[in-house]
Amino acid sequence: MVEPADALERIADALQRVRNARPKVAAFRRAADTIRPLTHTELADLAARGRLTDLPGIGRSTAAVIEQALRGETPEYLTRVEGDAPAETQPPTELAGPVRAALRGDLHLHSDWSDGGHTIEAMAGAGVALGHQYLALTDHSRSLHIAKGLSADRLRDQLGVVDALNAELAPFRILTGIEVDILPDGTLDQDEELLAALDVVVASVHTKLRMDRDPMTDRMVRALESPHVDVLGHCTGRLVVGQGRPESSFDPERVFDTAVAFDKAIEINARPERLDPPSRLLAQLVDREAKVAIDSDAHATWQLAWQDYGCHRAAAAGIPVERIVNTWTVDTLLDWTAAHAGNG
Numbered sequence: 001m002v003e004p005a006d007a008l009e010r011i012a013d014a015l016q017r018v019r020n021a022r023p024k025v026a027a028f029r030r031a032a033d034t035i036r037p038l039t040h041t042e043l044a045d046l047a048a049r050g051r052l053t054d055l056p057g058i059g060r061s062t063a064a065v066i067e068q069a070l071r072g073e074t075p076e077y078l079t080r081v082e083g084d085a086p087a088e089t090q091p092p093t094e095l096a097g098p099v100r101a102a103l104r105g106d107l108h109l110h111s112d113w114s115d116g117g118h119t120i121e122a123m124a125g126a127g128v129a130l131g132h133q134y135l136a137l138t139d140h141s142r143s144l145h146i147a148k149g150l151s152a153d154r155l156r157d158q159l160g161v162v163d164a165l166n167a168e169l170a171p172f173r174i175l176t177g178i179e180v181d182i183l184p185d186g187t188l189d190q191d192e193e194l195l196a197a198l199d200v201v202v203a204s205v206h207t208k209l210r211m212d213r214d215p216m217t218d219r220m221v222r223a224l225e226s227p228h229v230d231v232l233g234h235c236t237g238r239l240v241v242g243q244g245r246p247e248s249s250f251d252p253e254r255v256f257d258t259a260v261a262f263d264k265a266i267e268i269n270a271r272p273e274r275l276d277p278p279s280r281l282l283a284q285l286v287d288r289e290a291k292v293a294i295d296s297d298a299h300a301t302w303q304l305a306w307q308d309y310g311c312h313r314a315a316a317a318g319i320p321v322e323r324i325v326n327t328w329t330v331d332t333l334l335d336w337t338a339a340h341a342g343n344g
């Protein structure tokens with residue numbers, strides 16, 4: 001049994017993961033939002049009269065999903081898209097367990113302010129339910145138009161919203177943050193003073209992933225040298241499911257040495273279609289005693305649980321728990337991020 005709205009969201013999720021089909025993902029998310037306020041009876045009544053497609057954003061394929069879910073069947077569309085995710089992305093949980101138990105938070109996730117499917121409040125609630133003490137809200141920066149990246153003004157508005165939520169949720173804490181784009185020249189896609197005001201800054205490459213090795217290395221090194229950056233997100237940019245995407249070409253030794261020199265963390269991005277960095281690079285992080293952050297990069301509430309994939313990979317690589325920055329208390333974590341901001 002799957003609730004119709006959940007079925008639509010899971011389809012959006014699987015499409016995003018496997019095929020990266022953004023307009024379709026958005027259509028399924030919109031359809032889920034449309035029907036979520038309706039009761040089961042209201043939906044069943046509309047379905048019985050063949051009127052589901054009268055609802056805004058509900059077309060023939062989304063209506064079919066809703067009808068099948070209402071009948072207690074697993075919608076065919078859902079089975080098909082979830083079936084496309086390869087089985088090897090399922091982690092053996094016995095390895096992930098001790099690392100997961102040590103985690104206190106998550107430093108990379110998105111809300112519906114950018115391309116996430118859920119509100120900040122819903123994401124925070126899901127974090128509480130997972131036993132987290134903090135989550136860093138890291139919506140995209142402005143140049144990523146396709147992901148509704150936040151302008152400086154919208155990010156300032158978001159800080160106010162987070163403040164108000166934190167007053168309600170204490171002692172749980174939503175940390176302010178951003179997943180800031182690393183522009184091709186290595187500069188960051190947000191105002192300096194705003195970056196300085198945030199608790200956590202994750203910097204990631206999202207464009208021109210096929211740049212030559214030397215300029216790509218310089219780009220990532222320059223970002224890590226910025227006093228505002230705390231974590232380098234999904235460093236190779238690879239995708240390992242569906243059509244996939246090859247790793248960006250860069251000098252990992254220079255990038256990781258820079259991270260160590262500036263006391264920054266390299267992200268273990270736990271999204272099953274990314275699993276980034278690959279294992280051979282995780283081994284280099286262990287050799288260098290580099291700090292890491294195990295992040296879900298969640299775009300929906302249930303994706304917060306994807307941290308397990310990253311925990312499994314960290315354990316398999318032999319990364320000591322004390323080098324995983326999101327096992328730290330919120331105070332220790334914020335001392336660490338503030339020390340970067342103070343450098344420059």
Ligand SMILES: [Zn+2]
Nearest residue numbers: 179204233234
């Ligand atoms: Zn990203």
Ligand SMILES: [Zn+2]
Nearest residue numbers: 108110179297
């Ligand atoms: Zn992200």
